[in-house]
Amino acid sequence: MNENAAAAAGPTAAINPCGACPVRGLAVCGVLEPDELHALAEIVHEVQRVHRQSVIVEGDEAHNFFIVTGGVASVEKLLADGRRQVVGFLYPSDFFGLAIDGCYAYSVTAVTNLSLCRFERQRYLALIDRFPKLEHRLLGMASNELAASQEQMLVLGRKTAREKVASFLSMLSERSRRLGRPPSPVWIPMTRGDIGDYIGLTTETTSRKFTQLRKEGLIAVLPDAMIELLDPAELKRIADGG
């Protein structure tokens, strides 16, 4: 069962798309070996959130470490007057909650119904001690994350609205392909507002650019929040600044 099907099938299915196994997300991501997985399973707490509920809040004390096992969440930072920057979206097997000082540096909110594995910070740290190789892979994942952030800075700082939307669609398509799924159609469960807050546009401009790409025949909007990329190469060309 893929993430699309999980969401399309409604709340119950979306909350736990993989049945009884709370650590499926861990297995899926290929990061863990059997003994590590077993050790993790002993200290895990299963958690669920519905659409728009928050999981952690920026500034709160960081007591927990999470892994997404079903659904999609947004990672966001807020300014005092309500302006919001989404710094990323989390999918099954993604983790979050590592805090530098004792507090979370961002909030995490459920974009769809969401299921998670929660680990108490102390017990997680003890586990890292037992399995030092975990850290090696965490560094690899952090490096990937860092490279993605830098790419996103280029999008936010230097691309036009049209290029931003094309970048967003190309990125999701590429991600889908990397996971061994078809690069199109892609599942876009987040709202135009969420996307706008991710790529630095308003809801209205984001909507207008989607419409523009649709009228040009570059994308098609399908039911169930699916978007078909009718000309992925051209979208990539637009995303890269023509």
Place this chain on the structure above:
Amino acid sequence: MNENAAAAAGPTAAINPCGACPVRGLAVCGVLEPDELHALAEIVHEVQRVHRQSVIVEGDEAHNFFIVTGGVASVEKLLADGRRQVVGFLYPSDFFGLAIDGCYAYSVTAVTNLSLCRFERQRYLALIDRFPKLEHRLLGMASNELAASQEQMLVLGRKTAREKVASFLSMLSERSRRLGRPPSPVWIPMTRGDIGDYIGLTTETTSRKFTQLRKEGLIAVLPDAMIELLDPAELKRIADGG
């Protein structure tokens, strides 16, 4: 000798601000223990670059890993038509050159005259094997870097020109304070163009906002590329959208 003095004293001093020791940057950053430092010293190559010279180029094969020991460099990504996004600035003790696949994901260019320690990738990887704790600290540094990137996304995506410039100045001041130096004045060796490409503005708008802050009595421009923060608290308030 601090970084300001190194630059102010001219090219020769700037290239090697600490005399004969090529690994001073490593010692300074507090990341290494004596035996690790000793092992590193054996495989290090000293490298220098002058103002505006490039160190690595986005897309090149990643054969080397670097640590800055003197001067300042910019990390940047380019679009085909020349648009540039500076994703960060590097100071003594900062490292770069870790590539996910085999190629660099960004270019690094000297902002001032620059001295570096270069390590061949293979030998560096062998060292990591010998000193696993190195990896623990690299993860810590990568986490910090990631948090900084997310903060920068908020700046790029959601702040006004005025807030962007105030954020930039506050950040440098805070960094200076964290390193145990006075929070003002701060050394700004990069041009208005470099700063603009970092915070997502043009040279002209960046210059205008500096002028505006100066006329409001919030900053003063001193000789030798020093900027005094006359009201750090108010600048921070502006930066935070207050």
Place this chain on the structure above:
DNA sequence: TTATCAATTTGATACAGATCATAGGACATA
């Protein structure tokens, strides 16, 4: 000293995207 070149500043104007306003559709609840 004068010439050269890069960086900064300032002014005038243009425009991409924000803001404000409205309407329709999907979906949940009463």
Place this chain on the structure above:
DNA sequence: TATGTCCTATGATCTGTATCAAATTGATAA
């Protein structure tokens, strides 16, 4: 069936920043 809420789409207008242009300053070299 009615009612409310959220999301998307789209039109009209406004504005912050980009763009284009030119003068000024400062550093380096001849």
